Amino acid sequence: MDEKEIIEKVKKGETKYFAEIINKYKKVVFGHAYNFLRNKEEAEDASQEIFVSIFNNLKKFRGDAKISTWIYRITVNTCKNRLKQLQRLRGRMTEEIYEPGAEEKPSLVDRIKEKEEKEPDKSFASDEIKNTVYKRIDELTPEQRQVITMRDVDGLSYDDMARVLKISVSAVKSKLFRARENLREKLEKDEIL
Amino acid sequence: MKTGSECGRYKEMIMEMVDGEASAERAGLAKNHIVLCPDCAIYRDKLVKMTEIISSMKVEAPEYMETRIMAKIASQKRNSGFNFIPAFSTVVSAVVVIFAAFLIYNNKPAQVTVALAQPPAVKAVAEAKLPVAVKIAKVPVKHAVIIAASKPSAAVKNVIIAKAQEAVVPAVKAPSAAAASAPEIAYAPAMAPLTAPVAKAANVNTNSAPFTAAAPSNTMHAADADKITATPTVVITAVGYVADNLINVNRGECAKVRVQVAQQCEVKIIVYDKAARIVSVLLDQNEPAGTWESTWCGRNDGGSVVTGGVYPVYMQVGQSVAKGFIIVTK
Structure with missing residues (x-):
């Protein structure tokens, strides 16, 4: 069954066909949510929120744009809003659990190197590098994190990104470049690059 | 190595080239520059490595997600409709309360x-x-x-x-x-x-x-x-x-x-x-x-x-x- 037919059926009240839309887009939606929010439970909650929002607003979808672009836009906006909420929450929590002298502990890279020297385990090192990259991505602004996730994780083209974000392609290039420069500098300091 | 401002001009082109989004002209310019500038070659390698690491972060959606979302939609659909049972019970309760109040205040014999x-x-x-x-x-x-x-x-x-x-x-x-x-x-x-x-x-x-x-x-x-x-x-x-x-x-x-x-x-x-x-x-x-x-x-x-x-x-x-x-x- 073609995607338009599925949408029409769902609009007419045949809810069960919405499962096909979920199946088709859950990887993109969950993947974006997970890489953006960096928390499995949060990503699941966000994915549910996104799909419920899609279902509730499906009647408003007129078919002018591609359904994939429309779904992706909802995903991006929902994740961005959720991240802002999380950051506010984390900010409050960090203030509460701050321990003086914590910055004097060996850096993550030092610990990774130390661990590698003692027990050379590539998979562990790989996970640790990933975790560091995640951590540095977390330090970016939501806008920078958004473009990096869209491009490098979700694999969107510049044109698609421009369509989703409703900005020009040159603006996309500019945003992406600044985001990558920022992240590269951080990872260079961590000696990952 | 060329000056920083000159390299800066090529960095965006290198990024486009790595992403496969550069036009033929811009891709050619970036390639020529990389041949002449070892720092920009290193920059390109770092950029490739970084994107590889990030793109390897893809995760699979949990299997139960579809069931969970459909259940949520179904419950939402049930709740959105007018629920007669609570409405009916509210009306019945109101009638009982009014009747009880009436009985208390009147104590009226039946005849x-x-x-x-x-x-x-x-x-x-x-x-x-x-x-x-x-x-x-x-x-x-x-x-x-x-x-x-x-x-x-x-x-x-x-x-x-x-x-x-x-x-x-x-x-x-x-x-x-x-x-x-x-x-x-x-x-x-x-x-x-x-x-x-x-x-x-x-x-x-x-x-x-x-x-x-x-x-x-x-x-x-x-x-x-x-x-x-x-x-x-x-x-x-x-x-x-x-x-x-x-x-x-x-x-x-x-x-x-x-x-x-x-x-x-x-x-x-x-x-x-x-x-x-x-x-x-x-x-x-x-x-x-x-x-x-x-x-x-x-x-x-x-x-x-x-x-x-x-x-x-x-x-x-x-x-x-x-x-x-x-x-x-x-």
């Missing part, structure tokens, strides 16, 4: 009914075709009639009173005849002023006497008509009723309890409190046929003023029993 549905006083007022706005609120179940004329003139008041008296007094004059007819008691609205003297009993709190009301003359004063609007409610029960049942003891107001006796029998009028303790025995003796009235001014048998609240009144005439209530305020 009092239709005979008072169209009380003579109401008929009289209707027949008078008064030019003023007369509000008649009938509460059939409670058998209460509230008549309030909006600032009637003295002449109009006289007409109201005269018509009401004409309708009421025959029944009061001949209680036995009234008892023989349809209603068990005669309708005697509180607005009818008692022109006949009521014999006071020795007990300060208990005033009882045979009610021998003579028909009042039609030349009633306008001042008497003011009593009509001042009288709040008449609560009529099977064997008797409580008139002026809202009293303020600080202002010396008294409630009137009247019972109708068809033939000589034991008559009791007792005021209780909410805990069913006797507050005051207004009447407890054998009485001949007639209408008997007692007043209660909010004092117990010891002579102390009672606290504010609702006081049930128990009326017994022979085998017939009725209950009313008096609300005491301060």
